Amino acid sequence: MPMFPCNKCLENIWEFEKLPDGYVKATCQMCGNEAEWKPQKKKIKRDKCKCGNKLILVDAKITDKKLRKSYYYLAYHKCFKCRRIYYSEKFKVYNKTNI
Secondary structure: OOOOOOOOOOOOOEEEEEOOOOOEEEEEOOOOOEEEEOOOOOOOOOOEOOOOOEOEEEEOOOOHHHHOOOEEEOEEEEOOOOOOEEOOHHHEEEOOOOO
């Protein structure tokens, strides 16, 4: 989990702990400084690409190689201008035989 350096000792050596109320507590390993925060999920709107072009939904080809992996995607969003691909969790399928 990337984090900023400590405010007291300027080191970037942290130990993380998940608290029961949904917060995360980080403790600096050098000076013992503590920081707490509630993680927020990023909601990414998939209407447009970073380049500004419209995204197109593409059905993925299901191959034997994909079926041997622990998960694969049924579809993805693609920008045909810059060729960037965006995967979404709603199209993710877990392969139960490899888990």
